[in-house]
Amino acid sequence: MILEGVKLLIIGMGTVYLFLLVQIGCMQLVSYLNREAAQKELVELEKAKQARARAKAKTTTTSQGVPTAVLAAAIQAYENDKN
Secondary structure (H helix, E strand, C coil), X not given: CHHHHHHHHHHXXXXXXXXXXHHHHHHHHHHHHCHHHHHHHHHHHHHHHHHHHHHHHHCCEXXXXXXXXXXXXXXXXXXXXXX
């Protein structure tokens, strides 16, 4: 009885282990087949990130269109008058 349970345990765990090995193999195969597309996507994301950084550097205004430097100076003047 116990021996049958051990056999069933080994068969069940072996089946799960084999399934996991096949699943890992499939994921690695898909990764290998998509490596060029992934590299292109990373390059495009980096270009977009740099473009956003350049656009943000050019337009340093708040949502109401007030330049950030003017807003910072106004806050500083208010805090100086307060003290």
